[in-house]
Amino acid sequence: xxxxxxxxxxxxxxxxxxxxxxxxxxxxxxxxxxxxxxxxxxxxxxxxxxxxxxxxxxxxxxxxxxxxxxxxxxxxxxxxxxxxxxxxxxxxxxxxxxxxxxxxxxxxxxxxxxxxxxxxxxxxxxxxxxxxxxxxxxxxxxxxxxxxxxxxxxxxxxxxxxxxxxxxxxxxxxxxxxxxxxxxxxxxxxxxxxxxxxxxxxxxxxxxxxxxxxxxxxxxxxxxxxxxxxxxxxxxxxxxx
Amino acid sequence: xxxxxxxxxxxxxxxxxxxxxxxxxxxxxxxxxxxxxxxxxxxxxxxxxxxxxxxxxxxxxxxxxxxxxxxxxxxxxxxxxxxxxxxxxxxxxxxxxxxxxxxxxxxxxxxxxxxxxxxxxxxxxxxxxxxxxxxxxxxxxxxxxxxxxxxxxxxxxxxxxxxxxxxxxxxxxxxxxxxxxxxxxxxxxxxxxxxxxxxxxxxxxxxxxxxxxxxxxxxxxxxxxxxxxxxxxxxxxxxxxxxxxxxxxxxxxxxxxxxxxxxxxxxxxxxxxxxxxxxxxxxxxxxxxxxxxxxxxxxxxxxxxxxxxxxxxxxxxxxxxxxxxxxxxxxxxxxxxxxxxxxxxxxxxxxxxxxxxxxxxxxxxxxxxxxxxxxxxxxxxxxxxxxxxxxxxxxxxxxxxxxxxxxxxxxxxx
Numbered sequence: 001x002x003x004x005x006x007x008x009x010x011x012x013x014x015x016x017x018x019x020x021x022x023x024x025x026x027x028x029x030x031x032x033x034x035x036x037x038x039x040x041x042x043x044x045x046x047x048x049x050x051x052x053x054x055x056x057x058x059x060x061x062x063x064x065x066x067x068x069x070x071x072x073x074x075x076x077x078x079x080x081x082x083x084x085x086x087x088x089x090x091x092x093x094x095x096x097x098x099x100x101x102x103x104x105x106x107x108x109x110x111x112x113x114x115x116x117x118x119x120x121x122x123x124x125x126x127x128x129x130x131x132x133x134x135x136x137x138x139x140x141x142x143x144x145x146x147x148x149x150x151x152x153x154x155x156x157x158x159x160x161x162x163x164x165x166x167x168x169x170x171x172x173x174x175x176x177x178x179x180x181x182x183x184x185x186x187x188x189x190x191x192x193x194x195x196x197x198x199x200x201x202x203x204x205x206x207x208x209x210x211x212x213x214x215x216x217x218x219x220x221x222x223x224x225x226x227x228x229x230x231x232x233x234x235x236x237x238x239x240x241x
Numbered sequence: 242x243x244x245x246x247x248x249x250x251x252x253x254x255x256x257x258x259x260x261x262x263x264x265x266x267x268x269x270x271x272x273x274x275x276x277x278x279x280x281x282x283x284x285x286x287x288x289x290x291x292x293x294x295x296x297x298x299x300x301x302x303x304x305x306x307x308x309x310x311x312x313x314x315x316x317x318x319x320x321x322x323x324x325x326x327x328x329x330x331x332x333x334x335x336x337x338x339x340x341x342x343x344x345x346x347x348x349x350x351x352x353x354x355x356x357x358x359x360x361x362x363x364x365x366x367x368x369x370x371x372x373x374x375x376x377x378x379x380x381x382x383x384x385x386x387x388x389x390x391x392x393x394x395x396x397x398x399x400x401x402x403x404x405x406x407x408x409x410x411x412x413x414x415x416x417x418x419x420x421x422x423x424x425x426x427x428x429x430x431x432x433x434x435x436x437x438x439x440x441x442x443x444x445x446x447x448x449x450x451x452x453x454x455x456x457x458x459x460x461x462x463x464x465x466x467x468x469x470x471x472x473x474x475x476x477x478x479x480x481x482x483x484x485x486x487x488x489x490x491x492x493x494x495x496x497x498x499x500x501x502x503x504x505x506x507x508x509x510x511x512x513x514x515x516x517x518x519x520x521x522x523x524x525x526x527x528x529x530x531x532x533x534x535x536x537x538x539x540x541x542x543x544x545x546x547x548x549x550x551x552x553x554x555x556x557x558x559x560x561x562x563x564x565x566x567x568x569x570x571x572x573x574x575x576x577x578x579x580x581x582x583x584x585x586x587x588x589x590x591x592x593x594x595x596x597x598x599x600x601x602x603x604x605x606x607x608x609x610x611x612x613x614x615x616x617x618x619x620x621x622x623x624x625x626x627x628x629x630x631x632x633x634x635x636x637x638x639x640x641x642x643x644x645x646x647x648x649x650x651x652x653x654x655x
Contacts, residue, residue: 057523057526057527076526076531076533077526077527077532078526078529078530078531078532081526081527081528081529082529086527087527089523089524089527093521093523093524094521094524095516095517095520095521095524095525096520096521097516097519097520098516098517098520102513105513106513106517106525106528106530107528109510109513109514109517109528109529109530110528110529154528155527158528158529
């Protein structure tokens with residue numbers, strides 16, 4: 001794999017435990033700035049844990065995480081968020097009893113630049129016009145797809161340099177998945193680096209440049225996404241071919 | 242449809258009988274069911290009348306058309322009155338109340354107001370931040386004992402003791418808050434319950450400091466100072482707020498300030514952060530909300546309000562003892578918050594009055610008044626789970642699904 005741009009995120013030998021369960025057994029990866037990278041793997045491989053470890057919700061026991069060269073493994077989640085890392089958690093964790101608008105506002109919680117926040121709000125509304133229609137509606141009353149859009153929109157409201165997405169396709173109709181992935185490309189074109197965790201390996205590899213394959217807490221394969229799509233092992237295990 | 246309605250009628254009549262006959266039938270020594278049966282008869286009569294009216298109107302459609310409940314209509318009518326008038330009217334009513342009421346009624350009014358301010362304080366912790374606190378009354382005790390001890394030992398006046406009580410209350414809030422930061426739901430409830438009991442037991446057993454179960458007495462009442470120019474000189478004269486109306490006005494002011502404070506917090510950035518934590522802690526963290534700090538702040542501020550109420554309570558009675566701070570009191574305050582509508586300030590004010598005044602009104606029922614209390618709570622929660630005056634947020638969640646645009650999108654404090 002040729003790394004041309006300098007990396008925005010670098011993990012070196014990261015170990016994470018849930019009590020005595022060794023969930024991440026030495027993860028190392030490097031994501032170039034401006035890239036879309038994806039992490040694929042089976043259930044329980046440690047994909048979500050990887051994201052939660054990066055954002056500080058489930059802190060790493062050992063190893064180093066660097067964001068733009070700066071170690072962030074000891075920071076609390078809100079501090080990581082303050083550095084410019086936004087995570088859309090798995091299962092559309094929106095705030096159900098806040099309106100769509102308030103949910104988006106929460107995404108900009110750390111920002112003081114009101115004018116730019118308003119601009120980003122317009123941008124999010126242009127990416128997901130349905131959110132504008134639903135602005136006054138409580139998050140919990142939105143449909144599954146709308147909630148996923150809201151969750152992504154909320155993450156964007158912090159104007160992140162790096163967007164971590166946990167299973168954006170989970171439980172959505174194929175057509176909607178396609179729409180969301182198209183929007184991800186749009187977001188990426190605006191300069192946001194995206195690190196994507198997916199079970200829908202085909203979709204994920206199609207829009208990514210770099211792909212990582214994870215098995216039981218370890219990264220077993222790293223390659224260009226297009227190469228992974230052709231890889232016999234990957235085809236057999238994750239693409240169902 | 243007729244059969245359904247008849248079934249309903251029978252069920253209602255049966256439950257009314259269960260509730261009314263023991264409550265009204267048992268006098269202090271004997272059982273006299275005739276009065277109870279008469280009242281029950283009236284209620285059943287109303288139910289039958291209602292049934293006949295429905296039957297005459299006929300058809301389910303007609304019944305449905307008339308279903309728009311009177312509460313909705315009343316609420317709509319109220320909402321048409323400008324807010325300023327509503328608030329002004331209530332303020333006027335609250336202000337002239339002592340002039341119209343006898344001492345007993347004023348005393349009940351004061352108790353209601355104390356509980357309203359406790360409810361508002363607990364609302365920060367439970368309603369906004371979503372942390373179930375079953376030991377809230379401990380902070381009320383902290384306020385009461387802080388004032389009592391400072392006044393008795395050092396002669397500190399009410400006003401000087403108040404900020405110290407607030408600070409101590411906040412410290413206690415953090416002490417209980419800190420170890421429970423990682424806990425949620427049931428576990429948190431049990432720990433706070435334990436904390437409430439610990440405070441009461443310490444007060445009960447630390448004889449040398451708190452005089453144990455005998456309690457402390459002889460605290461000075463709150464004072465007002467006014468300037469005097471007698472004898473050609475200038476001096477401040479202390480006026481002790483001893484009379485019930487004077488104390489009533491003091492607690493009224495405290496409640497008004499509490500309402501203003503809680504409202505401002507609710508609409509602030511901190512309030513928004515609390516609601517986010519209540520809704521989803523992980524998502525809040527990921528949005529950049531410092532959850533640890535905000536949860537501690539919720540505990541501390543909630544405790545501060547309770548502490549003020551406690552100091553007032555001790556000063557009013559000029560007496561305090563550990564048995565004022567039983568677990569039951571925590572429950573009542575929690576009931577006020579839930580009954581009023583979690584997160585709703587007007588709801589909590591109304592519920593405070595209902596829950597404290599109702600047992601007083603039912604004093605005639607003697608031992609059965611708590612039964613009436615329980616029955617009212619149960620019926621309320623079945624009929625209106627969102628509380629008396631639900632916070633707009635919760636009402637939308639439980640009822641309307643119609644989207645309405647967010648006009649006030651700019652110019653909001655973030």
